[in-house]
Amino acid sequence: MLEVDSVNFSYQKEKVVKNISFRIDSGESCSIIGPSGCGKTTLLYLLAGLMPVKEGTIKINDNKLVGIRPKSGVILQNYGLFPWKNVYHNIELGLLARHTDRKMIEQKVKAVSSRLNIEDHLEKFPIELSGGQRQRVAIARTLVLSPDLLLMDEPFSALDTLTREEMQNLILRIHNRDNLSFVIVTHNIEEAVFLGQKIAIMKNGKFTHWLDNPYFGEPDLRNREEFFKISRQLRRLMAEDDLL
Amino acid sequence: MIKKFNTLWGVMIIFFSWLISHQLIGSNIIPAPHVVALNFINIFYPIILPHLFMSLLRILVAIIISLFLGVGLGLLIGMNNKLDLIISPVVYLLYPVPKIAFLPVFMLLFGLGNSSKIILITVIVVFQIIVTTRDSVKAISQEYFYSASSLGLSGIQIYQHLVFPAILPNILTALRITVGTSIAVLFYTENFAAKFGIGYFIMNSWSMVNYVEMFSGIVALSLLGLALFKLIDLLEDYFCYWVKAGNREGRPELR
Numbered sequence: 332m333l334e335v336d337s338v339n340f341s342y343q344k345e346k347v348v349k350n351i352s353f354r355i356d357s358g359e360s361c362s363i364i365g366p367s368g369c370g371k372t373t374l375l376y377l378l379a380g381l382m383p384v385k386e387g388t389i390k391i392n393d394n395k396l397v398g399i400r401p402k403s404g405v406i407l408q409n410y411g412l413f414p415w416k417n418v419y420h421n422i423e424l425g426l427l428a429r430h431t432d433r434k435m436i437e438q439k440v441k442a443v444s445s446r447l448n449i450e451d452h453l454e455k456f457p458i459e460l461s462g463g464q465r466q467r468v469a470i471a472r473t474l475v476l477s478p479d480l481l482l483m484d485e486p487f488s489a490l491d492t493l494t495r496e497e498m499q500n501l502i503l504r505i506h507n508r509d510n511l512s513f514v515i516v517t518h519n520i521e522e523a524v525f526l527g528q529k530i531a532i533m534k535n536g537k538f539t540h541w542l543d544n545p546y547f548g549e550p551d552l553r554n555r556e557e558f559f560k561i562s563r564q565l566r567r568l569m570a571e572d573d574l575l
Numbered sequence: 576m577i578k579k580f581n582t583l584w585g586v587m588i589i590f591f592s593w594l595i596s597h598q599l600i601g602s603n604i605i606p607a608p609h610v611v612a613l614n615f616i617n618i619f620y621p622i623i624l625p626h627l628f629m630s631l632l633r634i635l636v637a638i639i640i641s642l643f644l645g646v647g648l649g650l651l652i653g654m655n656n657k658l659d660l661i662i663s664p665v666v667y668l669l670y671p672v673p674k675i676a677f678l679p680v681f682m683l684l685f686g687l688g689n690s691s692k693i694i695l696i697t698v699i700v701v702f703q704i705i706v707t708t709r710d711s712v713k714a715i716s717q718e719y720f721y722s723a724s725s726l727g728l729s730g731i732q733i734y735q736h737l738v739f740p741a742i743l744p745n746i747l748t749a750l751r752i753t754v755g756t757s758i759a760v761l762f763y764t765e766n767f768a769a770k771f772g773i774g775y776f777i778m779n780s781w782s783m784v785n786y787v788e789m790f791s792g793i794v795a796l797s798l799l800g801l802a803l804f805k806l807i808d809l810l811e812d813y814f815c816y817w818v819k820a821g822n823r824e825g826r827p828e829l830r
């Protein structure tokens with residue numbers, strides 16, 4: 332599905348992404364965890380085709396990535412919802428870009444909003460929604476385009492713990508139902524464990540560790556001993572990096 | 576209560592301050608407001624309206640031209656850093672020039688009629704619109720552009736769904752300032768080579784020492800401004816509902 336090979340990236344002089352390589356298969360998920368400023372957002376922008384890859388290659392489904400890929404859905408750190416459009420018009424944006432006809436748009440927006448439980452808020456503006464509802468709109472906006480790869484940048488970091496877990500469950504359900512591959516960038520250890528089939532630890536622009544998470548995908552994982560085991564392991568590895 | 580009748584409230588405050596000034600000065604240089612009001616009502620239809628209409632026409636044409644030129648140029652330099660580097664210094668150099676001094680030049684170039692007046696108003700207010708547009712385009716967060724391109728929006732769609740709606744509230748604010756400025760400039764232009772226009776009417780009444788009519792003209796100009804401001808408010812309520820949606824209940828009182 333996604334193959335990243337020796338990708339480097341610098342803003343002006345500062346090198347922010349350093350020689351990163353990894354791959355995930357179709358239907359797999361990957362969480363990338365690392366401290367603030369380590370280059371997570373930059374890497375996600377590269378995966379999304381929002382910034383050009385100048386060194387190294389990114390391949391998706393064996394095609395070299397150049398520019399935006401219509402089948403990749405992107406959810407940015409601050410949602411990127413347009414405050415001047417109500418929920419309905421936010422969700423329809425990608426469909427308008429694809430010249431979908433009005434009837435079809437209406438049908439699809441209705442379907443996705445009832446699936447994400449926001450059908451009662453279609454007339455509201457983003458500023459009139461709670462954080463969790465806004466996040467659902469952001470998810471709906473990409474999901475309505477039926478992506479095969481979802482790229483998320485700390486999508487739930489602004490939410491309280493309960494809402495956050497509810498949203499994580501939602502992503503897991505979507506993943507299970509649609510066999511959707513996704514990459515999630517986070518700085519939250521529990522989130523990385525719950526949503527990552529593969530977990531990458533990122534530090535200073537590099538991947539320092541790459542873990543397999545055999546327990547991924549179990550809905551009650553948070554209550555199981557294994558969850559804490561992996562969380563502890565992750566925490567230890569991240570602390571070790573600090574000593575280096 | 577105040578919200579609903581706020582214009583009436585403003586009228587009352589001005590009426591009473593005016594009345595007090597009239598009493599204090601005790602001369603017909605400032606006629607009593609009710610005398611002016613009666614006169615205004617009497618001469619509005621036969622005399623003031625044609626003048627007002629001509630003034631409105633000049634202002635509207637000037638504002639519409641300025642909007643097209645100003646928003647267009649502002650978008651161009653706001654979205655394109657290279658053009659900004661080239662054009663902004665020119666804008667900065669020309670903005671402070673007292674263009675009002677060029678009226679005689681414009682009259683020679685474009686005649687004594689409406690064109691020179693409209694052009695003068697345009698060259699004065701267009702700068703406010705250029706600068707506001709450019710700055711508000713630059714203030715749009717990069718994340719919105721990323722979000723738009725990741726959804727696959729094309730260049731034109733990005734203008735349609737992102738850039739225009741994002742800058743609209745600021746443009747309406749600029750438009751309010753523009754209305755104020757253009758009325759002031761209009762008044763000036765109508766002092767020269769004009770036979771019509773509310774500015775002409777005011778100055779003409781003055782030279783005939785008819786203060787009641789002069790003040791009627793001033794009231795007409797004020798009402799013209801009010802009408803334009805209200806129109807902009809309506810546009811804002813309709814197109815920029817999202818700005819107010821968040822603080823519909825108002826802000827907490829500061830202590």
Ligand SMILES: Nc1ncnc2c1ncn2[C@@H]1O[C@H](COP(=O)(O)OP(=O)(O)OP(=O)(O)O)[C@@H](O)[C@H]1O
Pocket residue numbers: 342343345347365366367368369370371372373374518
């Ligand atoms: N547009 C930019 N121009 C120059 N430097 C940048 C730019 N954006 C980010 N950087 C730098 O790149 C580094 C990585 O930034 P990035 O946003 O990718 O970090 P992050 O891991 O997403 O952090 P956070 O968890 O706080 O979101 C930082 O040191 C930052 O200062």
Ligand SMILES: [Mg+2]
Pocket residue numbers: 371372373408484485
């Ligand atoms: Mg980030």
